[in-house]
Amino acid sequence: MTKKLHVISHTHWDFEWYFSAHESLIQLIYHLDEVMEALESGDVNNYYLDGQLSIVEDYLQACPEQRQRFCKLVKQGQLIIGPWYTQTDQLIIAGESIVRNLQLGIRIGESLGGCEMLGYVPDSFGQSIDMPKIYNGFGINKTVFWRGLSSDIYPFREGTWGCEDGSSVQFYNIKNGYYVGGQLIYADDAKSLFNQVESGCLSHDIALPLGGDQRFVDRNVKSRIAMFNQQLADENIPCQLIESSYKQLFSCLENQKLPNKQLMGEMIDGQVSKIHRSIYSSRADHKQLNDKLERRLTLELEPLMTLATCYGLKYKTELLNNIWRLLLRNHAHDSAGGCNTDKTNKIILERFEQVDQMSASARDYLIRKIAESQPTITDGCRLTLFNTLPFVRNQVQHISLATKTTDFVLHDLSGAIVDFEVLDQKKQNNGSIQRDSNDNDPNCDYYISTIVLRYPLPALGFTSLIINEIAPSSESKQVVDTNKIFIENDRYQVDFINGKFQLKDKQRGDVWFNFLSLIDGGDDGDTYDYSPPNNDWLLSLDFDHACIKRVGGKLTQSLIVSGNWLLPRNLKTREQRICDIVCSYQLELTLNNDDMPLQIKMSIDNQVDDHRIQLLIDSPLHTVSSTADTPFGFATRPHYQKQLKDWREQGWKEEPSGIYPMISYVNLKTDDMSLTLFSQGIKEYEVLDVDDAKPSGKIALTLFRCVGWLGKPDLLRRPGIASGQQYKYIATPDSQMHGLQTAVIGLRIDDEFAPSELTRICQSWSVNLPYYQDQSLNQFTNTLKYFVIHPLTQTVPQMDSLLRLACPELICSSLLEENGEIVIRLYNPSLTYVDNAGSVEFYRKVEVASEVDLNNLKIADLLTDNNALILGDFKPKQIRSFKIKLFN
Known part of the structure; x- marks a missing residue:
């Protein structure tokens, strides 16, 4: 049977990389003019514009006169766009961000004449385990990708890829890269090209992508196809090239019954293409910022704005969309990875x-x-405490208060005293500033007190406490330092003994000696990949000469350890075994009187080049695999991948190291014990001291790594040409990460691994608890408090709650308003089928409810029971979304 090579004209337009988006825009403007000319003249039948709409948005903003022409070609099916806003990273970007990326891309695509519903990710550095169900949630049942799939997992290019909830997509793997079709233009060897692209194909219909990075449109494609077809015919090779599209290719594949086993799981192997399985720690500062902002948008601002609509404040959809646009532009695979020039990273x-x-x-x-x-x-005055999560929170909270005197008491609405502890108190002055502070008007003095308290907060709502100032007392509420060098709560005790930390698990009776340390090693890699130097020198960073301070009371206790480490300045001094530069550090361990994790805050003033610092937790567990959360669930991975033995001999593009991505936690578990490390922006971990099937409980989080080049050739972990720009060394001094680097980690021990409980704990631990004190002493609690605003015409109660999520096995990934209706997205993060998951209880009257897809389009009407949305059953790792309209 004659085989068909489907020549698919396209471009891969990196949003930004070793160039900025501003620089690339100039070429894009002229490029799209040429593309439209080629389509209108018939030189090219159709053209795929890389599946992302952010570049289209930029083009039409710069050239609004081209909008009608552009839309006409889209409507005619010649210019193919969508469905992404940006070509997102899938492994370190939160699931809700991936959903918003598709929502925004599809909406823009449809407004321009039509959106290609294809999961097109030609260059993302790996494929997340959750993508089939995300695609299905938008009605997308096909995907095209390049990186991540190894023949050990699946030997063919075509097949179906499934999720644990039953979702699946038909996939096509372009193993030779999205640029392989360039040989059609630049070479004259049809036989060689045919042999290359037909390898591993089950079908007689084979993709030949004709495009490349920021590549011009090939206007001679028809003549080149004719020449290749003649050459194939002359050599009696049963193959024909046709000008085609991915829609046409999949249509041909659907008409064939191809034998295949369904592919399951994530794809993060570097066999046929580089996967950069250590890019998760490049520009760690950016990754921490992104993590903080994702949490703030989805779990603080949007729920808070939804709550505010109950009191007459309009939901600002376009404001949020514009904020999301900015953030999603940073989620393009290169942007998120941090493998860019310094000017682009700025x-x-x-x-x-x-x-x-x-x-x-x-x-x-x-x-x-x-x-x-x-x-x-x-x-007195009011202190309003907010909770933006849809479940009750009762955890220790840090608050800053402004009072005229140093002494005050807190009452709740019933008049009961609320206990608190003062951590810090400073005198301030709100009079006109003077050159000499001694000239300040003493009548304008007041005090800023940092306190901690624990008070239950209603689900997605707020409550009030009353502050009353009292006469000064000889008994101070301020927590003072003590000579103790341990901290404890009901569950854990942490001791500092001879420069080492000991963790005692009071519930289990276990003691972990020297459970926490840091490792400093060289990094001869680049912004894509960590790579150890040929003659590395690993340093175990101890706390032998540290200064110790303990701050604590009943509600919170902290050990603050500070000092200096002497480290090698660069790779040269490291090779010479010379430590010649000082880096100061501070480590703060905190235990609260609640069920939050042991918090570990590590700050390092980095002055060293070309190195990597990991925080190591040495546990007594004996494990051969780890589990880390993914956009909407988790993935389990081996500590030691079998291909490590002979990956070079097998021709892998990079070493299959046990370095893995995470969203917010990583877990080690045995039959009777579970250790979880939570993070606020750390995205990379590995388990150390593993060899073949040797078990280990030593888990390391990469706090940051420092390198000075965009790409380098011939790395130990990645041989061959440089990643990125292979023809030019591009220095990235900013990626040496000089200055203060801070990481926040949480540690929790359980009897078993329970992903829903862990995810909820992680949300409680990492999502802020906003508060507001109604006072005029300090007009600068935030930037604009100095300026007056009107109160709402509708009086707000002293306490309120909009709704409560009464389903402990489910996780809320977002809660927002769309066109006057509340949209809640829930998912089951576990492999367990959840019968009768529970309900969402509303404290307002529900008018109508429905289930919607990930694009918020209605699937089915739902019944409510006494203003409660009955959720029914959830399949393993299933995502479901709901839309609820409340009576005004």
């Missing part, structure tokens, strides 16, 4: 700063507007 950082300022300002405005619209307090 622009990425600027976008993060814009999102940070806009989202924080919106959150602060809303809590102020709601709080200042509550009834006036005649005795």
Whole structure:
């Protein structure tokens, strides 16, 4: 049977990389003019514009006069666009961000005349285990990808890829890269090209992508196809090239019954293409910022804005969309990876700063507007505590208060005393500033007190406490330092003994000696990959000469350890075994009187080049695999991958190291014990001291790594040509990460691995608890508090709750409003089928409810019971979304 090579004209347009998006835009403008000319003249039948709409948005903003022409070609099916906003990374970007990326891309594509519903990711550095169900949630049942699939997992290019919830997509793996069709233009060897691309194909219909990075449109494609077809005919090779599209290719594949076994799981192997399985720690500062902003948008600002609509504040959809646009531009695979030039990374950082300022300002405005619209307090002043998560929270909270005197008490609405502890107290002055602070008006003095308290907060709502100032007392509430060098709560005790930390698990009776340390090693890699030097020198960083301070009371206790480490300045001094530069550090361990994890905050003033610092937790567990969370679930991975023995001999593009990605936690478990490390932005881990099937409980989180080049050739872990720009060394001094680097980690021990409980704990631990004190002493609690605002015309109650998620096995990934209706997205993160999952209880009257897909389009009407949305059953790892309209 004659085989067909489907020649698919396209471009892969990196949003930014060793160039900035601003520089690339100029070429894009002229490129798209040429593409439209080629389509209109008939030189090219159709053209795929890389599946992302952010570049189209930029083009039409720069050339609005081209909109009608552009849309006409889209409607005619010649210019193929969508469905992404940006070509997202899938392994370190939160699931809700991936959903928003597709939502925004599809919406823009449809507004321009039509969106290609194809999961097209030609260059993302790996494929997440959750993508089939995400695609299916948008009605997408086909995907095309390049990187991550090894023949050990699946030997063919075509097949179906499934999820644990039963979702599946038909896939096509372009193993030779999205640029392989360039040989059609630049070479004259049809036989060689045919033999290359037909390898591993089950079908007689084979993709031949004709395109490349920022590549021009090939206007001679028809003549080149004719020449190749003649050459194949002359050599009696049963093959024919046709000008085609992915839609046409899949249509041909669907008409064939191809024998195949369904592919399951993630794809993160570097056999046929580089996967950069250590890019997760490049520009760790950017990854931490992204993590913070994802949490703020989905689990703080959007729920808070939804709550505010109950009191007459309009939901600002386009404001949020614009914030999301900025953040999603940083999720393109190169942007998220951090494998960019310094000038590009500066622009990425600027976008993060814009999102940070806009989202924080919106959150602060809303809590102020709601709080200042509550009834006036005649005795004392009000402290309004908010909870933006859809379940009750009762955890220790840090709060700063402004009072005229140093002494005050807190009451709840019933008049009961609320206990608190003072961590810090500083005198401030709110009079006109003077050159000499001694000239400040003493009548304008007041005090800022940092306190901790624990008070139950209603689900997605708020409550009030009353602050009353009292006469100064000789008994201070301030927590003082003690001579003890241990901290404890009901579950754990951490001791500092001879420069080492000991963890005692009071519930289990286990003692872990020297459970926490740091490792410093050289990094001869680049912004894509960690790679050890040929003659590395690993240093175990101890705390022998540290200064120890303990701060603590009943509610919170901290050990603060600070000192200096002497480290090798660079790879040269490391090779010479010379430590010649000082880096100061501070390690703060905190235990609260609640069920939150042991918190580990590590700050290092990095002055060293070309190195990697990992935080090591040495546990007594004996495990051969790890489990880490993914966008909407988890993945289990071996510590030691069997291909490590002979990956070079087998021709793998990079070493299959046990370095893995995570979203927010990693777990080691045995039959009777579970250790979880949570993070706020750390995205990379590995388990150490493993060899073949040797078990280990030593888990290392990469705090940061420092390198000075965009790409380098011939790395130990990645032989061959340089990644990125292979023809030029591009220095990236900013990626040496000089300055203060801070990481926050949580540690929790359980009897068993329970992903829903862990994810909920992680949300409680990492999502802020906003608050607002109604006072005028300090007009700078946020940037705009100095300026007056009107209270709402509708009085806000002293406490309120919009809804409560009464389904402990499910996780809420987002809660927002769309067109006057509340949209809640829930998922089951476990492999267990959940019968009768529970309900969402509303404290307002429900008018109508429905189930919707990931694009918020209705699937089915749902019944409610006494203003509770009955959720029914959830399949393993299933995502479901619901839309609810409340009576006004």
